[in-house]
Amino acid sequence: MTALLDVRHLAVSLPGAGGQVLPVIHDATLQVSRGEIVGIAGESGSGKSMTAQALLGLLPERAQVSGSAVLDGNTELVGRSGRAWRTVRGTRIAMVFQDATAALHPMLTVGRQLTEHMREHLGLDRRAAEARALDLLDRVRIPGGRGALRSYPHQLSGGMRQRVAIASALACEPELLIADEPTTALDVTVQAGILELFDELRRESGLSVLFITHDLGVLAALTVRAYVFYAGRVMESGPTGELLLRPRHPYTAALLHARPHADDSWTLPEDGVTRPDEAAERRTQPLVTIPGSAVSPAAAPPGCPFAPRCAYAEAACTGELPPVTEVRPGHAVACRVLPDLTEVPA
Amino acid sequence: MTTVILLFGVTVLTFSLIQLVPGDSMTASLSETALNDPAVVSAYRDKWGLDEPVTTQYAIYLGNLLQGDLGISRQTSRPVLGDLMTYVPATLEIAIPAMILSVLLGTGIGLYAALRHGRVGDQVVRVGSLLGLSTPPFWLALVTLYVFFYVLGLAPSGGRLSSWITPPPTRTGMLTVDALLAGQWMTWWDAVQHLLLPVAVLTCLTVATLVRFVRSAMLEVLDQDYVRAARAKGLPTATVLRRHVLRAGLVPVITVSGLAFASLLSGTVLVEQIFSWPGVGQYAFRAASGLDLPAVLGVSLFVAVVYTLVNLMVDLLYGVIDPRIRLS
Numbered sequence: 251m252t253a254l255l256d257v258r259h260l261a262v263s264l265p266g267a268g269g270q271v272l273p274v275i276h277d278a279t280l281q282v283s284r285g286e287i288v289g290i291a292g293e294s295g296s297g298k299s300m301t302a303q304a305l306l307g308l309l310p311e312r313a314q315v316s317g318s319a320v321l322d323g324n325t326e327l328v329g330r331s332g333r334a335w336r337t338v339r340g341t342r343i344a345m346v347f348q349d350a351t352a353a354l355h356p357m358l359t360v361g362r363q364l365t366e367h368m369r370e371h372l373g374l375d376r377r378a379a380e381a382r383a384l385d386l387l388d389r390v391r392i393p394g395g396r397g398a399l400r401s402y403p404h405q406l407s408g409g410m411r412q413r414v415a416i417a418s419a420l421a422c423e424p425e426l427l428i429a430d431e432p433t434t435a436l437d438v439t440v441q442a443g444i445l446e447l448f449d450e451l452r453r454e455s456g457l458s459v460l461f462i463t464h465d466l467g468v469l470a471a472l473t474v475r476a477y478v479f480y481a482g483r484v485m486e487s488g489p490t491g492e493l494l495l496r497p498r499h500p501y502t503a504a505l506l507h508a509r510p511h512a513d514d515s516w517t518l519p520e521d522g523v524t525r526p527d528e529a530a531e532r533r534t535q536p537l538v539t540i541p542g543s544a545v546s547p548a549a550a551p552p553g554c555p556f557a558p559r560c561a562y563a564e565a566a567c568t569g570e571l572p573p574v575t576e577v578r579p580g581h582a583v584a585c586r587v588l589p590d591l592t593e594v595p596a
Numbered sequence: 597m598t599t600v601i602l603l604f605g606v607t608v609l610t611f612s613l614i615q616l617v618p619g620d621s622m623t624a625s626l627s628e629t630a631l632n633d634p635a636v637v638s639a640y641r642d643k644w645g646l647d648e649p650v651t652t653q654y655a656i657y658l659g660n661l662l663q664g665d666l667g668i669s670r671q672t673s674r675p676v677l678g679d680l681m682t683y684v685p686a687t688l689e690i691a692i693p694a695m696i697l698s699v700l701l702g703t704g705i706g707l708y709a710a711l712r713h714g715r716v717g718d719q720v721v722r723v724g725s726l727l728g729l730s731t732p733p734f735w736l737a738l739v740t741l742y743v744f745f746y747v748l749g750l751a752p753s754g755g756r757l758s759s760w761i762t763p764p765p766t767r768t769g770m771l772t773v774d775a776l777l778a779g780q781w782m783t784w785w786d787a788v789q790h791l792l793l794p795v796a797v798l799t800c801l802t803v804a805t806l807v808r809f810v811r812s813a814m815l816e817v818l819d820q821d822y823v824r825a826a827r828a829k830g831l832p833t834a835t836v837l838r839r840h841v842l843r844a845g846l847v848p849v850i851t852v853s854g855l856a857f858a859s860l861l862s863g864t865v866l867v868e869q870i871f872s873w874p875g876v877g878q879y880a881f882r883a884a885s886g887l888d889l890p891a892v893l894g895v896s897l898f899v900a901v902v903y904t905l906v907n908l909m910v911d912l913l914y915g916v917i918d919p920r921i922r923l924s
Binding site: 303340 | 821
């Protein structure tokens, strides 16, 4: 069976100041199958959002995109013209943005924003579109029916806004949903509800989702497979559980290691009161960081972009791109050294 | 409410102006023959309460104002209010079309420049608006008059109507409107021809400011996530621009339009002078150069009222466009 989305050697560069070309994605290869939630993880500036925007043709006009991205085995996404994009955007691929507050138009009603593309793509009249919008609100668990359609985004809570944005993305029954950090701007409890919603939608309607996040917890909770991005390159890819429990790339391991471990040392004292000196004493594990700072794809060395910060780097790492090794079926690692990482706590 | 307070403040200001006039406001307001007539003088002192304390004088001034009594112009020997009623429509007749044109053109050109950001079209617009901003109004008025009247003979030299045409019966005081109401097509066409040059010059002046502002406002909107989201929905570009971009960009545009209308009114003083357009600008100019105090105060009050009303309209429009303002 062919993948729903098959991205091969996708590279994106933007024109920078003084006429030079700044690469943002180097060579991204990834697949999403039907009914699968696939994650892209990475730090800010690693090219995850750029990948999402490239797949919908939302990059600035002067961006250069090469490689290929095929939807459903028949539709090439790279190199589409403005008009041709309209047969893909909204109807076949839809997108949920990071911050629903910014992604919903503040001056248009929820109903208008839910129905405008339905009427455009599905040719529905006002009444039919509204009926469908009510169905959608129900599907994303927004109460209030017609009243909700007449409200404006600022009258809703953050979580509700993101549900509206998801409903709007689902309006024309897309085959693929690209979600660009859709829970980052939300409270943890609200976040859990939204994640639950994504999983429900996948189970109920076989929705495929490309889920972009920097939160490894979210990745673990929702995705079956994941790609770890660093400086515009895929460092490691494979089944999410395996990636997080037995990472083979030093970068993935370092990312996991750098998570704050709130659970380790937080037991309440007997009287339930935490004294400042005690709290300081109990913070036995300092936050672990990855030495150095994340490089931009443009500033990365010719070899492995992580080499300057990598504890296992060898001389050859900086000079040449690492080979991609399939360490297990479906688990690929772009590392020359492939060190034994078993001592690193997951 | 704020509008009422503002208008009240304006009357305090104009009243203080009377007090600040060197010497006696009476000598500034009455002609010499009138000053020599004791009956006129005492009637004047009595009417404005000049023998009373300042606060009472202000109350009397306000009372007179509320009855529409702005005093008698020394130059025209007519009530200032009556003068304003004849001159204001003439000014509005060029100011309103110029304003409408400026907003339409300014929004269109500004949006175009924002869409072509950094490319040739954008550069051309930027240079053009810079030229427009740095051109003095009277110079532009003189040059257009020279070119279109003297050289090309396409436009009349000035005034509101050709001398051989009888003005239509006065209803609004705006000749084009009155001619239409009276069904006099020839008169209407003649009035329109007279309008063209002054309106064009005024438009050039305001449109430059607007273009620059609209361009930066639209650039900001175009970079918003909701515009990206609208494109991601697969809406046609025209719909995205009309429904999403323009609507959001309109709020700052309205703010600047209000300010531009103010500067447009001050621009009319010079433009009216050159096109011999009998509007408030000319009236103010003559009143100021002839030290016609009641007329100057009348015009100041009129301008202040217009500013306040424009501000009020701007505030109301915000509410119409932006539900966040309307519903809070």
